[in-house]
Amino acid sequence: MSQKTYYSQGSSFPATKPGVLRIYSMRFCPYAQRTRLVLNHKNIPHEIVNIKLKNKPDWFLALNPLGQVPVLQIDDKIVPESTADCDWLDDVYPENRLQSADPYRRAWDRVLTEYISKVSASFRGALLSNDPSEIQTNIEGVKKHLQFYEDKLKARGDGPFFGGSKPCIFDFMFWPTFVRLPFIAIIKENPAANIDENEFPTLETWAKAMKELPAIKDDGFDIERQAKFFRGHVKGAPDYDMFLGK
Ligand SMILES: N[C@@H](CCC(=O)N[C@@H](CS)C(=O)NCC(=O)O)C(=O)O
Numbered sequence: 001m002s003q004k005t006y007y008s009q010g011s012s013f014p015a016t017k018p019g020v021l022r023i024y025s026m027r028f029c030p031y032a033q034r035t036r037l038v039l040n041h042k043n044i045p046h047e048i049v050n051i052k053l054k055n056k057p058d059w060f061l062a063l064n065p066l067g068q069v070p071v072l073q074i075d076d077k078i079v080p081e082s083t084a085d086c087d088w089l090d091d092v093y094p095e096n097r098l099q100s101a102d103p104y105r106r107a108w109d110r111v112l113t114e115y116i117s118k119v120s121a122s123f124r125g126a127l128l129s130n131d132p133s134e135i136q137t138n139i140e141g142v143k144k145h146l147q148f149y150e151d152k153l154k155a156r157g158d159g160p161f162f163g164g165s166k167p168c169i170f171d172f173m174f175w176p177t178f179v180r181l182p183f184i185a186i187i188k189e190n191p192a193a194n195i196d197e198n199e200f201p202t203l204e205t206w207a208k209a210m211k212e213l214p215a216i217k218d219d220g221f222d223i224e225r226q227a228k229f230f231r232g233h234v235k236g237a238p239d240y241d242m243f244l245g246k
Helices: 030-041 058-063 082-092 103-128 132-156 169-178 183-187 201-211 214-219 223-234
Strands: 022-025 047-051 071-074 077-080
Touching: 022 030, 030 082, 030 169, 030 214, 058 071, 071 082, 077 082, 082 169, 103 132, 103 169, 103 183, 132 183, 132 201, 169 201, 183 223, 201 214
Parallel strands: 022 047
Antiparallel strands: 022 071, 071 077
């Protein structure tokens, strides 16, 4: 199977192979990116099946009635939801452990993960609004939430990562959201909407360290390509095949 093929309604189910881990993904999805990053960081062999989310195959809906990517599958085990996926991967493939052995820290990593929805809500609010004052309020919201993460990371004091000298699951949960923040300025064609990294020096150091991780480098995230996909997506015409093979 080519990892560059997308599967849509009417396609036949690509047969699984015994013992081969598979991720159902979509290249531009931040949640699927979380799971792909963890797979790559932990060097877990896997195959990728890309799904056209606007036109999902029936067999995909049977696998995950929520109809969302990512989903992991190995033999008769199926795990949807990026957070569950990544915890499960970390337990089954313990090399490069990502969950803290300290229960308190582990609990807080989960809290930090939950709070990402606050960043995402303000981010989406800014992206989807055409009202300048609403956009500005949402940009302020993003900044307020970033300040929360800046303070938490600084308080941990053992960075550069939220996991300390090595990344933890939360680092990979947060990255796909964080790395998309320049979208607001790109989509709104307003450089003033850019979030100045200097305002968040601890997060800036974190971002530099994250960019050096092989899993992040290999992922090849490109904000301009992502923005191009997003423009099609909001018009109801996502081009899933965009940049395939490039
Ligand atoms: N809570 C889910 C969210 C996953 C999600 O929203 N995925 C989107 C793509 S980015 C999706 O599959 N949407 C289904 C659709 O567009 O129909 C997770 O963390 O895995």
